[in-house]
Amino acid sequence: MKAVILAGGKGTRVRPLTYMLPKPMVPIVERPIMSFLLDLLKRHDFNEVIVTVGYMANTIEDHYKNGADYDMQIAYSLEGKLEEGEIVPVGLGSAGGLKKVQDYSQFFDEPFLVICGDALIDIDFTTAMEFHKKNKATATVICKEVPKDEVYKYGVVVTNENQEVLSFQEKPKVEEAKSNIINTGIYIFDPKVFDYIPEHGEFDIGGELLPLLVEKGEPFYAIAPEFQWVDVGSTKDFYEANIMLVNEEINGVKPSGKEIMPGIWAGINCDIHLNEVELIPPIYFGSSVRLEKGVTVIGPSMIGSGCIIKENATIKESVVLGYTKVSPHAKIDKKIIAGKYIINPLGNSIDIEESDISFLVDDARKEEGVLSEEQKEIMEMIQNISELATNR
Numbered sequence: 001m002k003a004v005i006l007a008g009g010k011g012t013r014v015r016p017l018t019y020m021l022p023k024p025m026v027p028i029v030e031r032p033i034m035s036f037l038l039d040l041l042k043r044h045d046f047n048e049v050i051v052t053v054g055y056m057a058n059t060i061e062d063h064y065k066n067g068a069d070y071d072m073q074i075a076y077s078l079e080g081k082l083e084e085g086e087i088v089p090v091g092l093g094s095a096g097g098l099k100k101v102q103d104y105s106q107f108f109d110e111p112f113l114v115i116c117g118d119a120l121i122d123i124d125f126t127t128a129m130e131f132h133k134k135n136k137a138t139a140t141v142i143c144k145e146v147p148k149d150e151v152y153k154y155g156v157v158v159t160n161e162n163q164e165v166l167s168f169q170e171k172p173k174v175e176e177a178k179s180n181i182i183n184t185g186i187y188i189f190d191p192k193v194f195d196y197i198p199e200h201g202e203f204d205i206g207g208e209l210l211p212l213l214v215e216k217g218e219p220f221y222a223i224a225p226e227f228q229w230v231d232v233g234s235t236k237d238f239y240e241a242n243i244m245l246v247n248e249e250i251n252g253v254k255p256s257g258k259e260i261m262p263g264i265w266a267g268i269n270c271d272i273h274l275n276e277v278e279l280i281p282p283i284y285f286g287s288s289v290r291l292e293k294g295v296t297v298i299g300p301s302m303i304g305s306g307c308i309i310k311e312n313a314t315i316k317e318s319v320v321l322g323y324t325k326v327s328p329h330a331k332i333d334k335k336i337i338a339g340k341y342i343i344n345p346l347g348n349s350i351d352i353e354e355s356d357i358s359f360l361v362d363d364a365r366k367e368e369g370v371l372s373e374e375q376k377e378i379m380e381m382i383q384n385i386s387e388l389a390t391n392r
Contacts, residue, residue, distance in 0.1 A: 001129065002110065003046040004101070005037060006094055007117035008054030008079045016341045016349050017238060022056040024117030025063065026238060029245045029255055029302055030286050030322070032063070033232055034117045036253070038070045044125040046113060047072040052097040054079040054089035077101045093202035095209040102194050114187040114205070120230040120241060122251045123186070131223055132188040138218040139193060141165065141210065142186040145224050149174055154182035155206055157222045165220045168211060181224050183210075192218075239336055239345035242319045246282045246300040255284040267305060286322060308364040325364040 007024040017026050024034035034051075041049060049067065053060050053076050060076070067074030079097055080089040092100060094114075102108050111132055113125060123142065132140040143157050156169040158178045169178060183206060196212050197203055213220045228251045232241050244250050255265040263281025266272065271290040278296040286305030294312035297303065301315055304322030309315065313330045320326070320337040336343040343349040 001044075001046045001113070002048045002050075002108065003041050003113040003115065004098060005034065005049060005051045005115055005117045006097065007034065007060055008052045008057075008089060008091075008097065009118075010055045010089065015235075016343065017235060017336075017338055018055075020339050022053075022059055023232070025056075025059055026118075026232065027304075027321070028120065028232070028238075028241050029284055030304055031256075033120065034060070034064070036120050037115060037117060038064075038067075038072070038074075040121065040123075040125070041113075042070055042072055044129075046125070049074045050077055050101055050107065051075070051117070052077045052079055052101070054087070054091070057087050077104070091202055093208070094205040095197045096201065096203040098189075098205075099194060099197040099199070099203070102191075103199075108189075108191045108194070111188055111190050114189065116185045118232050119185075120232065120250055120253075121184075121186070121227060123225060123227040123229075128223060128225065129188060131221070132190075135221055136219060137188070137221050138190050139210065139213055140188040140221045140223060142184055142188070143181045143222050143224040144184050144227070144229055146180055146182050148177065148180045151177040151180055151182065157181050157183055159222050163221050163223060165210070165214055165222050167214060168206075170207070181222065184229055235336065235343055235349075236345045239319055242302045243300045243317070246284050246302055248282070255282075257284070257286075263299070292328075306364055323364045325362045325366075327362075 007022065009023060010018065025032045028036070038049070049072060051060060051074060057076070057078055057080065064074050077097065077100055079092050079100070080087045098114065111129065128140065128142055141157060146154065152171055152174055154171065156172055156177050156179050157165060158167045158169065159165055159181070185206070187205060196209060196216065203209065230241050230244065230250060232238055245253055246255060248254060257265040257267045260266045261274065264279055264283045266285040266289065267287030269288045270285055272285065276293045277291045280298045282299040283297050284302045286303065286307070288306050289303055290308045292309065292311040295309045296314040298316040301317060302319045303309070303315065304320055304324065306323040307320055308325045310326060310328040312328055313326045315326065315332045316334065318332045318335045318337065320332070321339065324337050326332060334345065336345060341349045
C-alpha cells in the first residue's frame with residue numbers, strides 16, 4: 001500500500017530545535033519522530049512511501065535514503081527550489097503537495113494514506129483502510145475524541161449517525177462547538193480526490209479540500225478509533241514526549257539500551273559508577289555517557305549519547321541532547337539542553353554562545369579551555385551555594 005508523510009514545514013513552534021533539524025527529525029529519546037511513523041507504516045503493510053520535503057530537505061533524504069533500512073521504498077517530493085546551492089522552501093499547501101506528486105508520475109492509483117511527520121501514533125491503519133474501502137469513500141478523516149473543554153485548540157468535525165462528514169468548525173469556542181471529535185491530520189484518500197485540487201498555487205487539505213468535498217457531496221467519512229496520539233508541535237510537546245517515553249507511557253515503545261538497574265537504561269560504552277552517583281529513575285542514558293563522581297540525575301530524564309556530566313552536577317527532570325557537557329556543580333532543572341541552547345519547555349531559550357555561558361554548558365567534544373577570572377568566580381559562587389545547601 002501507499003502512504004505520504006508530510007514533512008516540508010519549518011516547525012516554527014519547535015524553535016530553536018528546528019534551527020538545527022527539520023521537525024520530523026527532532027529526536028524522541030534519540031530517535032527521529034519520523035522513524036516511529038515508518039515503523040508503524042511497515043507494520044500495516046505500507047511499503048511505498050512518498051515524503052514531501054522542503055525545509056532542510058537534505059537532512060531527511062540523507063538519513064532515510066531509499067528506505068532500504070526499513071525494508072520499504074521511500075521517495076521524496078521537493079516543495080522548493082535551489083538558489084545559490086541552497087534549497088529554498090516553496091509552500092504548496094498540504095493538498096498542493098499531493099497534487100505535485102500525482103502530476104509527476106500518476107503515483108496514486110489506489111486508496112492512499114496521508115500523515116503528518118510530527119506525531120507519535122499507534123493507530124490500526126489496517127482497520128481504517130478497510131473502513132474506507134468498504135464505504136467506497138473519496139475521503140476518510142481519522143479523528144479523535146477530546147474533552148469538550150479542549151475543542152478550541154482543534155478543527156472540529158461534525159458528522160451524522162452514519163459517520164458521514166457534514167461540516168467543520170475551525171477552533172470553535174467551547175460553547176459553540178457542535179462536536180468534541182477533532183481532526184488529527186490523518187487522512188485516507190481515493191485518487192478521485194485529485195479532481196478537486198487545482199493545478200497551481202497553494203491548496204490546503206483541512207481548510208480547503210475537505211470543505212470542498214462536503215460541498216460537492218463526495219462520499220466522505222470520519223472515524224474516531226481508540227488510539228494514542230502524541231502531537232509534537234511545540235517545544236513543550238517535545239519535552240513531554242521525551243518524558244513520556246522514558247516513563248514508558250507511549251504505547252508499544254520502551255527506551256533502548258540495557259536496563260542497568262530498575263527503571264534506568266543505558267547504551268554501550270558508558271562510564272557510570274553506580275556507587276559514586278545518585279540516580280533516581282526513570283532515566284535514559286545514551287551510549288558513551290560519562291558521569292563523574294557526585295553527579296545526581298533525577299528522573300524522568302533523558303541524557304543523550306556522548307554527554308559528559310561533570311562532578312557534583314545535578315540534572316532533574318530534563319532532556320539533555322547528545323554531546324553536551326554540563327560543568328561541575330551546575331544545576332539543570334526541567335530544561336531542554338540542545339546544542340547551543342538552554343530551553344525552557346514553555347519555549348523560552350538562551351543562546352549559550354551569545355550569552356557567553358559556555359563554561360556552564362558546552363559541547364562535550366571540545367577541549368576544555370582555561371576559565372577566565374570572571375568565570376572562575378561564577379563557578380566558585382555556584383560551588384559555594386551548592387555546598388551551603390548540602391550542609392543545611
